[in-house]
Every structure is written in C-alpha cells, then in structure tokens.
Amino acid sequence: MLNILSVQPKSSSDVGRPITASPRGIVLGKDEELKLLLHPHPLAFWKYDALAAVYLVSAGLLMLIFPFLQTNVPVAFAVPYLQLGLWWLFLIIPSIIAGLLWVTKQPLVYSGSVGVIGTVLGLWTSSVSTLPVLLAASSLLAIVLVEFYRRGHRYFITNHRLILSKRAFASSTIRETYYDRISDLVMSQGILGRIFDFGTIIPVSQAGLGTGQDLAGAGVGLAGSKRPVTVGAGVFGAKGTTMPRAATYYSLYGVPKVKEVHTLISDLIQSYSEAPILNKIEKLMEQNQDSKTPPVQTKQVQEEKIAEA
Template sequence: MSPKLQKGEELIKGLRPHPLAFYRLYGIWVYIALVGVYFSSSPSIEILEMGPETSARVLWWLSILVPAVLIALFRINWRWLVALAIPALLAFYLPGQLEYTAFLEKWGLLWLSDQNHILTAFGVLGILGTEEHRRSHRYYITNWRLIMESGHLGVHRRTLLYKNINDLVVEQSFAGKIFNFGTIIPITASGLGLGDDFSMAGAAVGTRAMIGAGGGKTVSTPRGRSHHLLEGVGRPEQVHDLIISLMHSQS
C-alpha cells in the first residue's frame, strides 16, 4: 500500500526490511521451539544427586529462564523476560487442567497436552509473529521526505523532511555484511535517532569516615525504534546514497 502523497510529491522507492533483518528475534523463538523438541524426546538427565525426573525439570526451567534473563539484559528490555517466561509458565501449568484437557479433546488437539509440545507451539507462533512484525514495516522515499511506518491494526508513522536530517548512519551486523542488509538511522538536530549510553565509575576510601568520589559519562549513540529508522533494508549503501542525493537537492 502506497502512502498518501502531497501535491507535487513523487514516490521514488518503497522498502521493507530484508527477510533476515529480524534474525535475532527468529533465533529466540527457534531456540524456544528446539527446547520443546529436545525435552519431548525424554532425554536421560542427571544433575548432581537429583533423580532423572527432577534433573530434567530443573534443566527445563534453566534452559528457558537463563537465556530469557540474558536476552532482557542484552536488549535492555525486561519485557523479554516476561515474554519468554509466560510460555514456560503456561506450558508447565496447563497440562492436567480439566478445562484445558476438555478443550483439547473437543478440537482433537490432545498432542498439546504435553508441556514440551506446548512450548514448541509457542516457539512456532513466535516465529510466525516475528515474520508478521517484519512485514508490517514499510519505508517510503519520496522526493520530499522519508516516511517510516509499522503496524497493521495500529500504525506508527514517522515523517522526516530531508532538510531536517543532519546525518545518516548505516549499521550492518556480520550477517548484514554477508547478506547485504543494514539499518539506516536518520539523525536530526533535535536528537531524533539518538539514544544515550551511560557509563559510571566510582571510588571510596576511608576508615571510620568514608570519602567517596564518582563520575559518569553519557554518550549519545545512533539508536531508535524500528518505525523511527529504516530497519534492516536491503542494499543499505545504495539507499544511503539515494537519500544523501535527495538531501543535497533540498538544501
């Protein structure tokens, strides 16, 4: 679907994120699905002096919660801990619930009475949801501005005139270098397109009385939500050069 253009405005290029742009999100849900597949094979596990059943249960929880905490810390977003803990809690709680079992019998889905099959199903749903999330992003380059949208039911839209762009940053991961995709971050004078990283150091000396000193430094780094930038677009250098040429034509 093309954006609504102003009189005299022309659409030059429409873009979507590369199929591998959200590969990290795909990887998270593939991992969850594989945990379910692995434990559904009833592996023989013994941890310390715990029995096989207890060992498998402990390892099952650790296999989900430890990566969930690490992902939440790495992405600086604790919603990931909740997002990954909920499937585990439901997979652990639902089997054996009479209402749930009756529902499965009614619809012929008794294979979902196993907690590992439930976990695998959540992983598959996560993969499909990530793909739908990727497809919901739409980027348009016109002769006047950049238009960045995401969402199907609710739409997030950012419009940026070329005259307001001070800088363009291109970021490519190792996978992006191989498959030729990357993120283009437009930065404005007001700071749109920038986020803050904060580092701090301190020291204290004392016997009875404590003397302390500390200092911190905030560094602005290119960063933004996926609808505030061109996330994972193919051939980013060509797109970058196109936008630069349009910026010059507007100056």
C-alpha cells in the same frame, strides 16, 4: 527477494494530486512523488529467529531430560517440581541474555507469557511432561510472529520526506522526517548484512531524534555498623556517549540494497537543501536584470523629443 517498489504517477495529470500509495498506505501531498517503498530484508530480524532456534534446541533437550528425572530421582513427588523449575530456567535465561544484549524487553515478555501459560496448564492437568512440546510450539509460533512483525514495517521515501511506519497487531506508529531537518545520515551493516546486501540507515534529526546513550559507570561503597548506629557511604561515577541508535520504526531497519538507498536519500537531502538557495539566487538575478533594463518609452514621448531637437 527484494522488497523494493518504485511508484510513479500514472500520467501527467496525476502530478500534484493527492496519491494513495497503497490501500492502507500513505497519502502524498501536492507535487510529492513516491520514490521507493521498502520493507526490511527477510534476514533483518535474524536475531529473533536465532532465539527461537535456541528454544527449539532447548525443547529437544528437555524431552531427553524429563524421562531421565522420572527414572533416576528417588523422591517421586519432587519430580514434577524439578521438571517445572528446569523448564523455567531453559525458558527465562536465554530471554534475559537476549534482552540485555539487544536492549529490548520483548523476548522476556514473550517467554514469561509462555511460562505462565505452561505453569497454569501443568497445575490444571497435574502433569508437566508436555511442557517441552509447548516450548517447541511456542518457538515455531515466534518465528511466524517475527515474520508478521517484519512485514509490518514499511518505509516510504518521497522527494520531500521520509515516512517510517510500523503496524504491529493492534498498534501503529508513524514517523515523518523532512529532508531539511536531517543533520546526519548513518548507515550500518553487520556480517550478514554485508553478505546478503542489507543494512540499517538512521536519519539523525537536528533535535537529536535517532540517537541513544551508551553509559558506563563505576561505583564504590562503604558501610559500617556499630549498634545502634549504622554508617554508610557511596560514590558512583558514570560517563555517557551519544551514539546513533533508533527503534526499528524510527530508522530504515535492515533494508535491502542499503548502499543504493543511502545514496538516494543523500541526493534527496542535497537537492532539498539546495532548492531554497537556488530560488533566492534566481530572484536576485531577476531583480538585477530588472534594474539594468531601461524603462520603455512610449511613442508620444519619443516624438516630443524628436520635435525639440
């Protein structure tokens, strides 16, 4: 299901007035028209849903491992500590891997919060046997939160600017980019995006907003110790490449029908950049036309010229 809404003024009298796009939307300025209102595709945040699925599988495995530890570990008092440590491993390792691959701290923050809650409950109730159930419940809750996070993204395309907004629980972020400040427009699609027709569009501004840095480095170190003196030396080199990269609320992230949206924005950028030039050409033509037009002679001047002749 496509989350695209085309909005037009209700009547000709509405043109030029401030128009509210939605009850909690934006206010358009004079002569500004809202072309499209977009939300990310339902599969745009599939990575977070996949991570939640990994935690569901982990919860199922822990439900099998915990009874095995209770019956096969000879030291009874060590079983709860083994279960708690194993639960932390299943909880933290996937979030660390996801955070490194996606360059985000959100999975680690969420899993760490769940880990602290589970540890406190285990110490309070003196039982850790319910930790797999907590992990499964938190995974289902994560899927719901991801859906709310997706719906909190709204991208407004007007004839003057791009307005990229995000409402996430208690925070709100809005970015406005006018078309004459966009120097490049980057479109990307993954495998799922090509199958289900969605992708990301990054408007790169002239100031470099919408870009990130890929950094590769290598280091060499040498240290020696001879009491009481310690000698050390190190060399590090790195090379960076600027790449189109932006947060989900600084780009049109995972929007449906991405090629059509890209074409629309490209046309708006072109028309917006051509408008000042066309206005200048029109003024020059008017000035040239005025210079070629002979001055209008009054009737009295014409009669005087006829009398002299």
